[in-house]
Amino acid sequence: MKSYKDYMLFDKLPQTWCAGCSHGIVLQSIAAVMAELDVDKHDMALVSGIGCFGRVDDYLDINCMHVTHGRALAAATGVALGNPNLHVLCTMGDGDGTTIGGNHLIHAARRNINVTAIISNNYNYGQTGGQYSATTPTHSITQTSPYGHIEDNFDICKLAIAAGASYVGRATAYNPVMIRKLIKEGMQVKGFSLIEVMSACPTHYGKFNKLGEAARMLKLMNEQSVTVAQAAKMSPEELKGKLVVGVLKNEPRDDYYTEYARIIEAQRIE
Amino acid sequence: MGKTVKKFMEGNDAMVAGAIAAGARFFAGYPISPSSEVAKGAAKELPRHGGIYIQMEDELSSMAALCGASLAGKKAFTATSGPGFSLMQENLGLAVMSELPCVVYDVQRSGPSTGAATKPAQGDLMQAKYGTHGDHSIIALAPSSVQDCYDLSITAFNLAEKYRTPVIFLADEVIGHLRATVSIREPEPGEIINRKAPAPGTTQKDFRPYDYSGNMPAPMVGVGDRNLLMRTTGSTHDEKGEFRPTPENIDRVTHYLMSKIEDHVDDITITREYKMEDADTVLISFGCSVRSSMSAVDLLRKEGVKAGMLELVTVWPMPEKQIRKALQQAKNVVVVELNMGQLAGEVRKYNDYGCNVIQANRTDGVLITPKQVVDALKGGMK
Ligand SMILES: Cc1ncc(C[n+]2csc(CCOP(=O)(O)OP(=O)(O)O)c2C)c(N)n1
Ligand code: SF4
Ligand SMILES: [Mg+2]
Numbered sequence: 001m002k003s004y005k006d007y008m009l010f011d012k013l014p015q016t017w018c019a020g021c022s023h024g025i026v027l028q029s030i031a032a033v034m035a036e037l038d039v040d041k042h043d044m045a046l047v048s049g050i051g052c053f054g055r056v057d058d059y060l061d062i063n064c065m066h067v068t069h070g071r072a073l074a075a076a077t078g079v080a081l082g083n084p085n086l087h088v089l090c091t092m093g094d095g096d097g098t099t100i101g102g103n104h105l106i107h108a109a110r111r112n113i114n115v116t117a118i119i120s121n122n123y124n125y126g127q128t129g130g131q132y133s134a135t136t137p138t139h140s141i142t143q144t145s146p147y148g149h150i151e152d153n154f155d156i157c158k159l160a161i162a163a164g165a166s167y168v169g170r171a172t173a174y175n176p177v178m179i180r181k182l183i184k185e186g187m188q189v190k191g192f193s194l195i196e197v198m199s200a201c202p203t204h205y206g207k208f209n210k211l212g213e214a215a216r217m218l219k220l221m222n223e224q225s226v227t228v229a230q231a232a233k234m235s236p237e238e239l240k241g242k243l244v245v246g247v248l249k250n251e252p253r254d255d256y257y258t259e260y261a262r263i264i265e266a267q268r269i270e
Numbered sequence: 271m272g273k274t275v276k277k278f279m280e281g282n283d284a285m286v287a288g289a290i291a292a293g294a295r296f297f298a299g300y301p302i303s304p305s306s307e308v309a310k311g312a313a314k315e316l317p318r319h320g321g322i323y324i325q326m327e328d329e330l331s332s333m334a335a336l337c338g339a340s341l342a343g344k345k346a347f348t349a350t351s352g353p354g355f356s357l358m359q360e361n362l363g364l365a366v367m368s369e370l371p372c373v374v375y376d377v378q379r380s381g382p383s384t385g386a387a388t389k390p391a392q393g394d395l396m397q398a399k400y401g402t403h404g405d406h407s408i409i410a411l412a413p414s415s416v417q418d419c420y421d422l423s424i425t426a427f428n429l430a431e432k433y434r435t436p437v438i439f440l441a442d443e444v445i446g447h448l449r450a451t452v453s454i455r456e457p458e459p460g461e462i463i464n465r466k467a468p469a470p471g472t473t474q475k476d477f478r479p480y481d482y483s484g485n486m487p488a489p490m491v492g493v494g495d496r497n498l499l500m501r502t503t504g505s506t507h508d509e510k511g512e513f514r515p516t517p518e519n520i521d522r523v524t525h526y527l528m529s530k531i532e533d534h535v536d537d538i539t540i541t542r543e544y545k546m547e548d549a550d551t552v553l554i555s556f557g558c559s560v561r562s563s564m565s566a567v568d569l570l571r572k573e574g575v576k577a578g579m580l581e582l583v584t585v586w587p588m589p590e591k592q593i594r595k596a597l598q599q600a601k602n603v604v605v606v607e608l609n610m611g612q613l614a615g616e617v618r619k620y621n622d623y624g625c626n627v628i629q630a631n632r633t634d635g636v637l638i639t640p641k642q643v644v645d646a647l648k649g650g651m652k
Pocket of ligand 3: 093124
């Protein structure tokens with residue numbers, strides 16, 4: 001049996017993340033899933049963007065490509081089509097993956113690129129000091145919404161489902177067992193899968209909104225969570241402010257490369 | 271000699287043919303005139319050669335996808351023009367920093383912004399080198415004929431692979447849409463350069479995807495190699511590809527990114543001369559303006575002026591030696607280009623010889639005429 005440690009680099013520890021940051025939980029989950037699946041490292045490629053979570057590649061002992069802010073999924077599209085035999089993971093923050101990079105998210109989902117996107121959603125731009133992102137809840141305080149945020153926020157999973165993702169799931173950093181289950185299933189789907197992990201940035205978002213220590217933030221998240229089965233029995237009113245966790249969509253269809261390979265097969269002259 | 275066939279085609283199509291002959295098997299782009307025929311040709315031809323075409327949602331993602339495909343081992347290209355080239359700049363820098371070979375076809379058009387879409391211009395000369403932030407060097411080639419679009423495409427991919435760098439194919443509307451009979455010569459296997467792979471038996475412990483000790487890039491593997499893992503990043507990194515923002519490391523990376531190209535300027539430079547032997551009046555030009563300049567030389571010769579022309583096929587790195595030679599040789603130098611004097615500024619940098627440097631510019635979306643070149647010379651001649 002392999003351990004998550006077999007997929008990690010330890011010479012970079014301690015991590016750069018703040019004490020209590022949830023990104024480390026997601027990192028450990030990714031490594032644990034690779035161990036559970038016993039994948040060959042050489043078949044794994046991770047593309048990450050810029051942000052606190054973007055630094056996840058520093059600690060993984062697999063093929064890694066660290067790109068620009070917002071463009072990780074676009075680069076991952078190139079990797080996945082350049083070598084269709086790879087498992088491509090794409091790790092992004094909420095700013096990276098849904099705000100500056102939101103356009104690439106919907107198109108990668110629509111095209112059904114064979115990538116497992118993992119978004120660690122801490123409701124703000126942790127890296128740059130805690131400004132609001134496209135997922136910052138309305139009325140909450142960030143460095144750039146000192147009087148309360150007036151915009152409506154994206155539901156990342158609903159966005160990915162509407163855009164055509166094959167597999168979509170959500171878990172909170174309170175529940176690493178669920179994170180691992182979702183990442184594992186996502187990796188086994190050939191096509192676009194998206195796993196949203198609700199995570200805590202105690203340093204900025206937690207502080208601005210007086211949510212207390214990281215442990216309390218995770219507990220609050222857990223209290224907000226309802227499973228897909230529970231949610232099915234709840235009214236839209238009752239669901240307000242809740243986080244629906246679990247598998248939200250699992251409808252695999254042929255991925256972009258599989259479709260394109262048919263064109264190659266039919267047209268090939270060389 | 272490889273098999274040669276003659277084909278009547280336009281510049282943009284010849285670029286696709288050249289890219290495929292060079293071994294390119296991945297295209298990601300976003301259509302824009304006057305480069306769209308490159309996308310059209312790539313969509314049609316790539317699957318026939320086992321390659322992949324993908325039309326991305328914009329040019330930011332196109333350039334990022336090129337980086338990804340290059341890292342996965344593919345020879346990758348895109349095609350764009352002014353507005354799209356501007357959008358590519360950030361990830362062009364990513365390709366520079368991560369040392370991911372690829373070719374960016376920029377079929378220049380008038381600007382800034384939408385400008386007089388889609389009239390010809392050569393206003394991206396400076397952007398090709400200085401468009402992305404931070405110090406670095408780059409390679410850019412400018413075709414002046416449809417034949418060049420084919421032949422220089424092979425050169426562009428070869429240089430990209432050899433120096434692990436993005437190469438800008440700085441074409442323009444005139445050349446992109448020009449039609450001519452082209453010799454499509456299948457390259458010999460030995461003519462095609464592929465990125466250097468690590469020595470057989472290299473272990474992960476010994477493998478370094480980057481090398482800052484000299485002025486040539488380290489060998490690399492495509493992601494998915496059975497023995498070696500690759501690591502790249504747009505952040506300042508060490509030999510292993512790991513983030514290292516120390517002053518010493520930042521300094522050596524910057525110097526390396528300059529010298530890996532500037533130290534090989536002789537290998538990278540392609541220039542052509544026309545009636546230069548006895549010339550005391552030299553026209554310096556690139557791309558479509560070369561065609562007007564050649565005719566201008568002929569007109570001037572008829573009038574008894576000893577005119578000649580220096581064509582810069584490689585525009586970056588700037589062919590300093592050849593430009594200096596022209597400045598030394600001539601009394602008058604006319605820099606001919608479809609912009610307000612971007613190349614002229616470079617030529618003046620090297621003018622330690624008291625040569626009279628005259629500008630012949632046109633920026634109204636029409637190719638400069640030979641007569642305008644002659645008039646510019648007469649107006650500024652000493
Ligand atoms: C093009 C560009 N714009 C802005 C930035 C500055 N920047 C770096 S990280 C970041 C936000 C990161 O937020 P998120 O993706 O949510 O990750 P987190 O830090 O919260 O993990 C920003 C705005 C950048 N690096 N590049
Ligand atoms: S600033 Fe926030 S997101 Fe960044 S490391 Fe600290 S806790 Fe994590
Ligand atoms: Mg964030």
